[in-house]
Every structure is written in structure tokens, then in C-alpha cells.
Amino acid sequence: MAYEQLPMIMVDISDLLLDLDNYRIPMKPEDEAGALRYLFASEDALGAATSILRDGYFDNEVPIVLEDPRSSGRYLVLEGNRRVSALKALQDPELAVGQQQAVKRLLKRFAAEVPNLPTRIRVLVTPDRRTAEPHIARLHTTTSKKKWTRDQQATFYYSLLNGSTTVADIKAWYPGVRGIPGYIKRAAMRRFLGGVQFVDPSLRSYVVGNDLKMTVLERAYARPEIASALGISFSEDGLLEPVAKKPDVIGRELAEHHRQAVEYLVTEIRAKRLSTRSEAFKVDSPELEELVGHLIGTSSVPSPAPLIGSRSEPSSLSSSEAVPSSSSAAPATGTDASPQQQKHEEARSRGPNRPETKDKLDLSGLDYNNVPVNLKDRYIELRKLSLKEFPTTTAILLRSILETTVKHYLDVKKISSTGALKHVLATLGKTEAKNKALMASFRLIDSGDAQTPGSVGWFNMVAHSADKPVCKEDVHKAWKLVAPLLKRLLP
Numbered sequence: 001m002a003y004e005q006l007p008m009i010m011v012d013i014s015d016l017l018l019d020l021d022n023y024r025i026p027m028k029p030e031d032e033a034g035a036l037r038y039l040f041a042s043e044d045a046l047g048a049a050t051s052i053l054r055d056g057y058f059d060n061e062v063p064i065v066l067e068d069p070r071s072s073g074r075y076l077v078l079e080g081n082r083r084v085s086a087l088k089a090l091q092d093p094e095l096a097v098g099q100q101q102a103v104k105r106l107l108k109r110f111a112a113e114v115p116n117l118p119t120r121i122r123v124l125v126t127p128d129r130r131t132a133e134p135h136i137a138r139l140h141t142t143t144s145k146k147k148w149t150r151d152q153q154a155t156f157y158y159s160l161l162n163g164s165t166t167v168a169d170i171k172a173w174y175p176g177v178r179g180i181p182g183y184i185k186r187a188a189m190r191r192f193l194g195g196v197q198f199v200d201p202s203l204r205s206y207v208v209g210n211d212l213k214m215t216v217l218e219r220a221y222a223r224p225e226i227a228s229a230l231g232i233s234f235s236e237d238g239l240l241e242p243v244a245k246k247p248d249v250i251g252r253e254l255a256e257h258h259r260q261a262v263e264y265l266v267t268e269i270r271a272k273r274l275s276t277r278s279e280a281f282k283v284d285s286p287e288l289e290e291l292v293g294h295l296i297g298t299s300s301v302p303s304p305a306p307l308i309g310s311r312s313e314p315s316s317l318s319s320s321e322a323v324p325s326s327s328s329a330a331p332a333t334g335t336d337a338s339p340q341q342q343k344h345e346e347a348r349s350r351g352p353n354r355p356e357t358k359d360k361l362d363l364s365g366l367d368y369n370n371v372p373v374n375l376k377d378r379y380i381e382l383r384k385l386s387l388k389e390f391p392t393t394t395a396i397l398l399r400s401i402l403e404t405t406v407k408h409y410l411d412v413k414k415i416s417s418t419g420a421l422k423h424v425l426a427t428l429g430k431t432e433a434k435n436k437a438l439m440a441s442f443r444l445i446d447s448g449d450a451q452t453p454g455s456v457g458w459f460n461m462v463a464h465s466a467d468k469p470v471c472k473e474d475v476h477k478a479w480k481l482v483a484p485l486l487k488r489l490l491p
Contacts (some may be wrong), residue, residue, distance in 0.1 A: 002259070006124040006135070008062065013087050013119055015074045021134075022081050031228050033097065039085045040099045048105060049086035053110035057087070058117050065123045078129065079136045086218050090117055128264050150186065151214060158187030167237035181238030182467035186214055188240040188247045189221065192232070195251030196262050203266055219281040222469045223288065229295035230265065231258030236450045238467065256275065259297040283471050284388040359388050359472075361398075361479050370491050375404050387472040392462065395470050395478060399459040402445075402482055409489040422456050441485035454481030 018035040020028055024043055029035045039045040063080030077084050089096040093103035107114055126132035131164065157180055160170050171180050193207040218325055221227045227234075231254055233241045240247045254262065266273045270293075279287040361383060368379040378401050385394045403421040406428050410417040415431050417424045425446055432438050450457035453474040461468040 006064065006126055006131075008122055008124055008328075010120050011065070011075055011123050013084065013091060016063070016088075016123070017068060017074055017076050018081050018085060019076050019078055024081065033095070035081070036085050036088065036095055037097045040089070040096050041083055042069075045082050045085045045089070045096075046099055046102055046106075048082045049090055049106060051176065052083070052086055052090065052117070053113050054108055056113075056116065057083075057121070059122050063121070063123045064126055066126055066129065066132065075123065075125070078126065078132050079139065080123075087118070087121070090114075091119070098391070107371055125357060129197055151190070154187040154190070157183045164192070167239065179466045181236070181465070184238035185234055185240075186218065186469065188234075188238065189217060190214070190250040191247035192240055193262070193266070194255060196259060197247030197252060198263055200263065200267075203263060203270070206270055207266060211270075212266070213269065215276050216274055217265075219270075219276050219278075220265060220274070223281060223283075224469065224471055224473075225288065225292045226265075226295065227259050229258075229292055230253060231261070238426040246313075257297060260297075264294060283391055331444050333407075357475075359386050360384070361387070361394070361475070366483070366486060367490050371405070371408055375401070375408060379403065385474050391472050391475050392470040394475050395459070395462045398475070398478060398482060399463060402459070402486065405486055405489050412491065421433075421459060425456060438485070438488045441488060444481050445485060452481075454478035 018032045018039075018293075020035055022035065025038050026095065029038060036045075061080070063084060064078045065075035066075040066078055068076050071103060085096075089099070089103050090107065092101045092106065096103045098420075124135075126135075141481055142200040157170055157174075157177075159227065160169070160173075161184075167181060167184055171177075172182075176181065190207075194204075196204075196207070198204045198207075221230065221232065232250075235243055240250055242250070245253075265274075274280060274291075279285045282288060312313060364384045366379070368376050371379075378397060382397050382401060384392065385397065387394055399421060403424055406421075406424045407417045409428060410424070410431065413431070415427065417427045425442070428449070429439070429446060432442070445455055449455060451463045452458055452476060462470055
């Protein structure tokens with residue numbers, strides 16, 4: 001079917017009339033007010049209004065209109081009624097019957113964007129309904145654009161970075177997009193791998209092509225132990241460190257033992273011995289320990305490599321062969337062992353009674369018996385949670401306990417405290433500034449950055465970012481920071 005090219009003109013929003021025969025409305029309304037009421041009640045016109053205020057009005061899909069035979073200079077909206085309804089309500093919230101207050105709250109929330117709202121928009125003018133029908137059908141009954149893959153989205157957001165544009169800018173430009181640092185990290189890793197000097201040339205072809213499943217690699221570098229063994233780290237925004245260097249340069253300049261670790265990991269992924277469901281990516285699993293051992297060189301690399309992540313197929317090596325004991329094959333401190341090797345061996349040698357090795361937090365010394373029952377229950381739940389199985393849950397519960405305990409402490413002192421963790425801690429800092437003992441514990445939490453477990457920034461990243469990994473060790477570090485303050489706050 002041939003599509004007729006429709007002329008495009010600029011029209012005042014006030015001159016656009018909603019279509020009472022709109023296909024979205026099952027029963028024809030009596031007037032435009034009825035159409036607008038239905039679109040807000042049943043077709044999420046409020047969501048369209050939110051998107052316009054948050055992201056801006058984009059006319060990549062231009063409304064299709066028909067000149068109103070009853071009123072010269074006015075047009076019936078055949079396509080785009082939701083967007084036009086949203087624009088009308090943003091100009092006059094009273095038009096959104098039943099949703100007036102919601103629209104007013106939106107306008108208040110995005111007050112800075114209100115001056116940028118359009119009063120005139122581009123439209124396509126059709127001579128009659130029949131001419132418009134194939135255009136409308138194509139928009140709503142077929143998929144006109146193939147959605148970008150995660151890799152393609154990652155490449156797009158990464159391409160926006162330059163000397164003047166930061167990740168913070170991109171997040172501000174696309175507030176409706178979740179996980180932009182994750183996209184940045186993904187794209188940076190693609191470029192990093194492109195710079196790695198693989199001994200096996202086929203691996204380079206593999207990592208620069210479409211065969212490498214980045215979701216598996218994401219699971220790998222999300223584990224801090226694995227990232228460390230690969231010699232990589234990321235900024236809070238997802239940029240590969242050092243951020244002053246391009247990712248491919250970082251890959252090209254890898255130390256030899258890190259290059260070998262990357263090559264081993266990519267080989268395992270290509271051979272499908274590692275997948276998104278591999279036990280090797282689970283916190284404190286024996287498979288994770290085995291994988292890290294191979295990566296940092298404390299285990300012998302078998303040939304062929306073992307099926308890491310599968311419990312059903314045993315390793316081709318015995319446990320005594322696969323991971324040398326510290327008394328035999330592992331280099332002692334002061335030898336040529338790498339820092340990663342030493343760190344791994346130290347972790348393996350920790351005694352079972354050290355606080356950082358325990359699977360549950362030690363709440364001894366905290367008297368939470370005289371707090372409100374719901375807060376007391378949270379403390380009881382906190383002490384029962386397994387850090388190995390539920391590190392993220394434990395961290396989020398700890399954040400809740402910290403915030404609620406501060407609020408309870410202030411309430412007892414008859415001090416008003418509202419808002420989230422950052423705000424209640426600010427209130428605490430102002431009201432207890434002369435309490436030196438309490439402030440000593442407070443400042444450690446209030447001043448730390450997002451990379452410091454137990455700081456406000458870290459808690460917020462854990463609670464609100466889809467890309468923030470949490471491990472058992474992080475929770476222990478957070479508890480070490482938070483526990484002294486809780487002890488001073490509890491009655």
C-alpha cells in the first residue's frame with residue numbers, strides 16, 4: 001500500500017480538538033471534556049504528561065489532524081490524542097477532571113521545566129479520515145522500529161561522553177532511563193577488551209564481534225573479587241579507572257598476570273563453562289573461590305578447563321591439586337606473590353571467629369528492648385539474616401534501622417525529624433553538634449563517599465541503584481561503621 005505524504009504545519013495547542021471518535025475510547029463521549037476525562041482515567045495521559053515534563057516534548061511522532069469543518073483554523077486530532085491531552089492539561093490542570101491535583105503536583109515538581117513547555121506543535125494535516133487510516137494503523141498495529149539491544153543502548157550513551165559531557169549530564173538529560181552507569185560500564189568493558197593483547201588471536205575476534213555474551217561478563221565483573229583479579233575497577237558513574245585513560249589503553253597496558261586472568265575468563269565464557277546462572281558468580285560459593293583462584297594464579301589451570309559453575313560435573317583435579325595450600329605452592333608474604341595473591345591467601349587464612357568471617361552480624365552490646373515494637377523486630381530480623389545468602393537485603397534493612405533509630409532518638413528528644421536518611425542525619429548533626437562522642441561516630445557515616453560501606457552515599461547507592469553490587473564483606477564493613485552510632489542512639 002502506498003502512503004500519501006501529508007503536509008506539516010505549526011498549530012496552537014488551544015486550536016487542537018480531541019477526536020470524539022478516537023479508537024482508544026470504546027464509547028463515544030459527549031464532548032471534549034469527556035474524552036479528556038477518559039484518557040486520563042484509562043489511557044495514562046498523566047504518564048504522558050510526566051514524560052513530557054521530565055524528558056521534554058519530542059515530535060518524532062507527529063500528531064495527525066483533520067481540519068475541523070465546523071471551525072476555521074481549528075483541527076481534530078486523529079492521532080496523538082494522549083499527548084495532546086497531556087499538553088492541554090499542563091496548560092490548564094482544571095481540564096483534567098479527577099486528576100487536577102495530580103497535574104498540579106507534577107507542575108510543582110518540575111517547575112524548572114514548565115517554561116519550556118510548547119504552546120505550538122507540529123502536526124500532519126490529512127484531507128480526510130480515510131487518508132489518515134493507513135498512517136494510524138502502521139503506528140499502532142505494527143512495530144515500526146526494532147528496539148536497540150543493551151549493547152546498542154550502551155554504545156549510544158557512551159558515545160555522548162566527551163570532554164564537556166559527563167555521566168551526570170547524561171543522567172540529567174535522560175531521567176527516565178534507569179541504570180545509565182551500568183550502560184557506561186558495559187560499553188567501557190567492550191572497549192577495554194578490544195585493547196587486551198590476547199595470545200590467542202581468535203579471542204580478539206570473539207570479544208570484538210557479536211558472539212561474546214556481555215550479560216555473562218557483567219555477572220563476572222559485578223563480583224569485586226573477580227574484578228580485582230582482572231585488574232579493573234570502576235568509578236561510581238561506571239567509568240573504567242583510571243578515568244583519564246581510554247578503556248582500550250587500560251586493556252592494552254594490563255600487567256601480564258591480569259592479562260592472563262582476562263584471557264582465562266573470556267575462554268571460559270566462550271566455551272560456555274560460565275553462564276549467567278553459574279555458581280561461580282554467587283557470593284561465598286566454592287565455585288567462586290575456585291574461579292578467583294584460577295584468575296589470580298593460586299590454582300593450576302587444567303587442560304581442558306573444568307566446568308566451572310556446574311555442581312554435576314566434578315573438576316578434573318582433586319581439591320588438593322586445584323588449590324595449593326599456603327604451606328606448599330602459595331607464595332609467602334615477602335616473595336614474588338602479587339598483591340592479589342596475597343590478598344586471596346589472607347582471606348583464606350582468616351580464623352572462623354573473626355567478626356568479618358561470620359555469616360551473621362553480631363548485635364551484642366546493642367540494647368534495643370526499649371524501642372517501638374516494629375523497630376525492635378527489625379533488629380531481631382537483622383541478626384538472623386545470612387550475609388552469604390542475603391547481603392543486599394541485609395544492607396537495605398541496616399539502612400532502614402539506621403534511619404529509624406535516628407528518628408526515634410530525635411522523637412524522644414521532642415525534635416521533629418522527617419525525610420529520608422540524609423535529611424534525618426542532617427537534623428541529628430545540627431541538634432547534637434556538641435555531643436563529641438556521638439559526633440565522632442556520626443561523621444564517619446555522614447562524610448564517606450559511595451564507595452565506603454556504611455556511609456550515606458553507599459546506603460543510597462545500594463537502595464536506589466540497579467548496578468550496585470553488595471557482598472558479605474561490604475556489609476561487615478558497613479556494620480563496623482554504623483554499630484557505634486547505634487549504640488549511642490539507643491536508649
